[in-house]
Amino acid sequence: MKKNLLKAVLLVITMMVGGTNSAWADGETVQVTITSEAEVATYCNCDGKALDFSSVEGLTAYIVSSIEGLINLQAVKKIPAGTGVVVAGEPKTYNVPVIASADPVVGNLLIGVTSNHSAEEGDYVLAYRNEVRGFFQAEDDVVIPAGKAYLHIDDESDARSFLPLNYETTGIGALLMNNEKVKKEIFSLSGQRVSQPKKGLYIIGGRKVVVK
Secondary structure (H helix, E strand, O other), X not given: OOHHHHHHHEOOEEEEEEOOXXXXXXXXXXXXXXXXXXXXXXXXXXXXXXXEOXXXXXXXXXXXXXXXXXXXXXXXXXXXXXXXXXXXXXXXXXXXXXXXXXXXXXXXXXXXXXXXXEOOOOEEEEEEEOOEEEEEXXXXXXXXXXXXXXXXXXXXXXXXXXXXXXXXXXXXXXXXXXXXHHHOOEEOOXXXXXXXXXXXXXEEOOEEEEEO
């Protein structure tokens, strides 16, 4: 995978601070814009502010709680500064309220990027490539920009080129499963895309399915 190709498939998410410039001021928000047709992206609030997603209609934040062949997601409402999350929603700009503080998020495998990070061996980035959503291995020469998040897997025995999202773990499935292309995605448990599955256990449309 070449550097420019991976950059092209990285999900784009931008952020701008709106409202007054006073820290923790009433009504201050951070604008989170999902511009990719994939409807999911990674995000890190790297400007030193805690955020509250609970009242933002149409946008949900998730942590990666575990990796069991699939990426398991868990919804969160409030996150402290520097927390990496996956955000899901229709492509548009959302105003996320700034709050004074938030409790640390426990069990999150995502690493928030507060300053540009040069990808290393074992790093995975969320991407939408060939109509497939998931975390792909990042090449060493790719720079993951501040404001995003990534996964890192140290165990070489568990390394694979692609880790698909588990649509059954959270409400993210209700959003993504409306896409007919998602319903047809088939992968082996090792993360390899399969066109004609034989007997066995596969990941079809983000769910584990036994093909008989």
